[in-house]
Amino acid sequence: MAGIDYSSLIPNNVSLHENRRLQRALEDWQPKFLEWWQDMGPLGFQAKETYLRTAVSVDAKGWAQFDYVRMPEYRWGIFLAEPEPGRQVNFGDHKGQPAWQEVPGEYRGTLRRLIVTQGDTEPASVEQQRHLGRTCPSLYDLRNIFQVNVEEGRHLWAMVYLLDAHFGRDGREESEALLQRRSGDADKPRILGAFNEKTPDWLSFFMFCFFTDRDGKYQLASLAESGFDPLSRTCRFMLTEEAHHMFVGEAGIMRIVQRACELMREHKSDDLRKHGGIDLPTIQRYLNFHCSVSLDLFGSEISTNAANFYTLGLKGRFEETKKTDDHLLKQATYPVAELDGERIVTRDEPALVSLNERLRDDYVADCARGVARWNEVIRKHGIDFELTLPHRAFHRAIGSFAEVRVAPDGRIVSQAEWDARHRDWLPTEDDKEYIQSLMQPVVEPGKFASWIAPPARGVNGLAVDFEYVRLG
Ligand SMILES: [Fe+2]
Ligand SMILES: [Fe+2]
Numbered sequence: 253m254a255g256i257d258y259s260s261l262i263p264n265n266v267s268l269h270e271n272r273r274l275q276r277a278l279e280d281w282q283p284k285f286l287e288w289w290q291d292m293g294p295l296g297f298q299a300k301e302t303y304l305r306t307a308v309s310v311d312a313k314g315w316a317q318f319d320y321v322r323m324p325e326y327r328w329g330i331f332l333a334e335p336e337p338g339r340q341v342n343f344g345d346h347k348g349q350p351a352w353q354e355v356p357g358e359y360r361g362t363l364r365r366l367i368v369t370q371g372d373t374e375p376a377s378v379e380q381q382r383h384l385g386r387t388c389p390s391l392y393d394l395r396n397i398f399q400v401n402v403e404e405g406r407h408l409w410a411m412v413y414l415l416d417a418h419f420g421r422d423g424r425e426e427s428e429a430l431l432q433r434r435s436g437d438a439d440k441p442r443i444l445g446a447f448n449e450k451t452p453d454w455l456s457f458f459m460f461c462f463f464t465d466r467d468g469k470y471q472l473a474s475l476a477e478s479g480f481d482p483l484s485r486t487c488r489f490m491l492t493e494e495a496h497h498m499f500v501g502e503a504g505i506m507r508i509v510q511r512a513c514e515l516m517r518e519h520k521s522d523d524l525r526k527h528g529g530i531d532l533p534t535i536q537r538y539l540n541f542h543c544s545v546s547l548d549l550f551g552s553e554i555s556t557n558a559a560n561f562y563t564l565g566l567k568g569r570f571e572e573t574k575k576t577d578d579h580l581l582k583q584a585t586y587p588v589a590e591l592d593g594e595r596i597v598t599r600d601e602p603a604l605v606s607l608n609e610r611l612r613d614d615y616v617a618d619c620a621r622g623v624a625r626w627n628e629v630i631r632k633h634g635i636d637f638e639l640t641l642p643h644r645a646f647h648r649a650i651g652s653f654a655e656v657r658v659a660p661d662g663r664i665v666s667q668a669e670w671d672a673r674h675r676d677w678l679p680t681e682d683d684k685e686y687i688q689s690l691m692q693p694v695v696e697p698g699k700f701a702s703w704i705a706p707p708a709r710g711v712n713g714l715a716v717d718f719e720y721v722r723l724g
Contacts, residue, residue, distance in 0.1 A: 256308055256331060263329030265310060266413070277416045278330075281427055285408070288431045289324060292379045294401055296386055298324055301722040302398050303711065305496075307331055307406075310489050318712045320722065326402045330413045333488035341479030343572055343579035344565040351481040355418050363480060363566055364419050368426050369443055370471060371411030372433065374404045376447035377460070379435035384457055387691035389701035395711065395720035396500050397457065400465075403493045410486045418482065445649060446545040453687045454704075455508065455530060459542035461501025462622060467549040469494050470570055470615045477568025502622045503707060508535065509626050510705040513633035525686055528702030532630070532637050534687070537679045539639060540660055543619065544647035550612040552651045553588050559604035569607065570614040586610055589644060591652045594664055596645055616644065647678065695723055 256265045261279060268275050290298065301320040308317045310331050339351040355363055378401050388394035408430060415423035433440045436448045446464050451457050472494060476487035508530055515529040516522060524531040551558065561567035562581070569575065577584065584603035589596055603610075619641055627638050643662030645653035657670040660677050679687075694701045698717025710716045 256310070256329065258308075258327060258329075263327045264331070266330050266332055268330065271417075274417050277424055278413065281412060281416070281424075284428070284431055285328070285405075285412075286324060288375065289378075289405060292375070292382060292434070293405070294323065294378075294385045294398060295382050297394075297398070297721070298322065303395055303714075303718070303720045304399055304402060305712070307489075307493075310334060310492075323398060323402060326405070328402070328406050328409050330409060331406075331489050332482065332485040335481070335485060339481060339484075341565040342477060343568050344479070344563045345580075346479055346565040347579055349479075351479050351484070353481055355480060359480075359564055359566060360419065360422075362560070362564065363483075364415070364422060364426065366475065366561065366566060367411050367414050367483065368430070370468075370475065371408060371415070371426075371430050372443045373447050373468060374407040374411065375430060376433075376435045376442040376444075377401075377451075377464070378404050379442075380447065380449070380451040380460070381457060384451065384454060387454065387693050388695065389454055389704045390694050390699060390706070391697055391720045391723075392700075392707060392710065392716060392718075393454070393504070393704075394695070398721070400461065400497050400500055403496070406493070407490050410490055414482055414486060444549055446549055449545060452684070453691050454504070455535070455538050455687050456542070458501050458504030458508065459538050461497050462505055463501070463539075463542040463546040463619065464549070465494065465497040465501060466615060466618060467546050469498060470550075470611055470618075473570050474567050474572070474611060477572040479565035502625070504704070505535070505539075506626055506629055507705040507707060508703060509629050509639075511703055513630055513635055514705065516635060517633060528690065530687065530690070530703045532635075532639065534679070534683050536639055537677065537683060539623075540642045540646065541678050543642055545649075547612060547616075547644055548648055548650040550615065551608040553590065553609045554601060554605050554652075555608045556605055558607040559602075562604060562607055570611055591645075591656060596653075596658075596662060596664065612644065616641065642677075695721075 256263050260269060262268060262282060299322060301322055303318060304321050304326065305316045305318050306327055310333050341347055341349050341351055381397060381401060384397055385394055412427045412430065415426050419426070433442050435442045436450065441448045451460050469491065472487040472491050476484050476491060478484045512524055512529050512532055512535065515524050515527050519527055522531060572579065581603040585600040586603040586606040586609065587598045588601045588606050588609045589598050623639050623641055630637055642660035643658060645658040645662060646660050648654050657665050657667060659665050659673070690701065690703050692701065697719045700706050706716050710718050711720065
């Protein structure tokens with residue numbers, strides 16, 4: 253079961269050949285996906301051989317194989333984690349019942365919406381990143397972004413499989429629509445705000461992987477708890493791939509921070525723009541932006557939708573089954589940050605409607621661990637500077653803080669103070685222009701752009717100067 257059937261047109265470990273109707277639906281969708289990939293996937297590199305990882309089995313060890321492949325020939329397919337024998341619905345009103353192998357009729361609409369919303373983010377990020385190959389800081393980084401891109405393409409396959417297998421004609425229509433929306437398009441935008449933002453440069457890309465992909469990790473982790481077993485198994489396998497995206501983001505920023513520190517020491521100056529580096533305050537402003545738009549993805553602090561998803565057994569908490577409470581939460585409360593006139597206060601709210609905020613808390617704690625590792629690099633260089641996460645109320649467009657202006661330190665400020673100070677807090681036109689000026693491609697094996705340090709090691713035990721993408 254763990255093995256993947258690569259002999260069929262669509263690689264899979266779900267015995268696709270036994271379900272002709274589904275097989276035909278997916279084989280009909282496959283050329284449309286490839287057309288989308290050609291139109292919206294990485295621009296200018298489709299014919300180049302790239303050293304990529306392909307999943308060959310879903311068990312814990314040895315599920316990946318590395319080799320050169322041209323991206324359009326990547327074996328996208330359908331891979332679910334192994335079933336857990338006797339798995340039950342582990343929370344909500346159906347707690348203790350056997351996990352569902354088919355969608356409970358009354359939950360069809362709700363579940364479809366959840367799957368479509370997750371699925372829409374996958375192609376969106378590929379679209380956002382499609383121009384970045386042309387300005388890569390190294391072949392190593394070029395390979396990494398392509399790895400992320402093909403895996404996001406596979407995540408789209410994962411969601412389309414669920415839609416086609418379990419939602420009949422509605423599902424097939426949604427599968428088509430996932431290929432028709434476009435990131436940033438005024439007429440047919442992607443569903444969520446952060447996935448319509450531009451990713452115009454590599455600093456933004458690494459921040460996106462660190463902050464926005466990490467939202468994906470937390471959404472997938474709570475969907476992996478779902479009582480709808482095929483969704484749970486799909487998400488569990490996606491999470492193994494997602495871990496690499498987190499790594500690309502965290503390690504990318506860490507290398508930029510390291511380079512900044514090296515340049516500061518070498519030139520005994522904070523002004524790195526003369527020396528082709530990215531100064532720490534600029535990194536902080538990009539961090540503030542990407543963190544705040546990613547916090548919005550978790551939705552409103554108080555949400556009856558979130559309560560319903562939980563009560564119906566569709567979407568759990570992060571690490572639901574590791575928690576030792578009643579998994580019903582009808583009597584429980586949860587502390588939620590709220591606006592109270594001119595102040596931000598914390599109040600206990602019913603736990604069920606606070607589930608978005610709880611997931612956001614798990615996410616913020618995870619982000620903070622990464623930021624601490626970046627600060628460790630700065631500290632080791634003996635430099636007196638600390639990167640910080642902005643307050644959760646800063647620069648929000650969704651939830652109760654959307655209506656006020658808040659400084660990164662959590663102070664509510666007047667519009668006048670915001671107007672006077674926001675250039676210190678968010679990337680300015682100047683910053684963007686400077687970062688753009690750094691985006692010159694470096695494609696000689698083992699060479700790196702001036703603003704980023706080489707990684708400590710290469711991919712899959714290979715040297716840093718390995719030819720990860722054959723451009724010749
Ligand atoms: Fe993904
Ligand atoms: Fe991802």
